[in-house]
Amino acid sequence: MTAPFRLEPLSEVQDRSGFACGEEALDRYFQSQVTQDIRRHIANCFVAIDAATGALAGYYTIAATSIPTPDLPAEVTKRLPRYPSIPAVRIGRLAVDQKHQRRGLGAALLADAAQRTLDAPPAAYALVVDAKDDNASAFYQHHGFLRFASQPRTLFLPLATAAKILLGPA
Numbered sequence: 281m282t283a284p285f286r287l288e289p290l291s292e293v294q295d296r297s298g299f300a301c302g303e304e305a306l307d308r309y310f311q312s313q314v315t316q317d318i319r320r321h322i323a324n325c326f327v328a329i330d331a332a333t334g335a336l337a338g339y340y341t342i343a344a345t346s347i348p349t350p351d352l353p354a355e356v357t358k359r360l361p362r363y364p365s366i367p368a369v370r371i372g373r374l375a376v377d378q379k380h381q382r383r384g385l386g387a388a389l390l391a392d393a394a395q396r397t398l399d400a401p402p403a404a405y406a407l408v409v410d411a412k413d414d415n416a417s418a419f420y421q422h423h424g425f426l427r428f429a430s431q432p433r434t435l436f437l438p439l440a441t442a443a444k445i446l447l448g449p450a
């Protein structure tokens with residue numbers, strides 16, 4: 281990242297009204313719905329704050345999910361127990377304000393999600409994302425996410441791989 285950002289949980293005091301990532305649905309969700317989801321324990325939201333201005337520069341939401349084991353590729357399941365499903369964490373939404381795109385912040389938000397998931401007491405095998413279009417899918421594949429054969433817009437990244445790709449050597 282070229283500019284200094286703080287990554288922290290979303291709080292009510294931060295002004296979300298000017299956030300604009302170029303995708304209206306992601307802006308609208310962040311401005312009007314995310315706090316309800318947090319209150320209802322449907323999702324948690326973490327934000328990147330531009331340390332110089334205090335403006336919100338990016339956000340992501342995370343929530344518990346599970347992956348039906350048969351959806352995973354055989355080379356993955358052969359190393360897993362034969363449970364019907366595998367625990368995971370879903371990054372429901374991820375967006376960077378247009379003013380801050382292409383400066384490494386999207387990657388930093390992904391790394392933050394991976395680190396928080398690794399640090400959380402409930403175990404998760406992988407991060408899961410739903411890419412809204414081919415561009416988003418390309419962004420996630422650039423970071424090592426793999427597509428499910430049955431749902432090409434849903435991708436996963438085992439936390440063991442995330443630790444190496446996104447977080448680097450300890």
Ligand SMILES: CC(C)(COP(=O)(O)OP(=O)(O)OC[C@H]1O[C@@H](n2cnc3c(N)ncnc32)[C@H](O)[C@@H]1OP(=O)(O)O)[C@@H](O)C(=O)NCCC(=O)NCCS
Pocket residue numbers: 301302303306373374375376377380381382383384385386387388410411412413415416418419420422
């Ligand atoms: C997609 C998005 C989150 C990327 O954030 P960003 O801060 O611009 O991306 P970064 O600068 O962190 O990019 C990190 C790396 O990903 C690559 N990358 C970024 N966008 C990419 C894309 N669309 N396809 C392929 N690679 C991409 C960059 O080239 C960079 O590569 P490098 O580390 O090898 O130099 C941002 O563009 C955005 O908010 N878009 C609108 C909303 C959206 O599409 N969200 C996706 C969730 S559905």
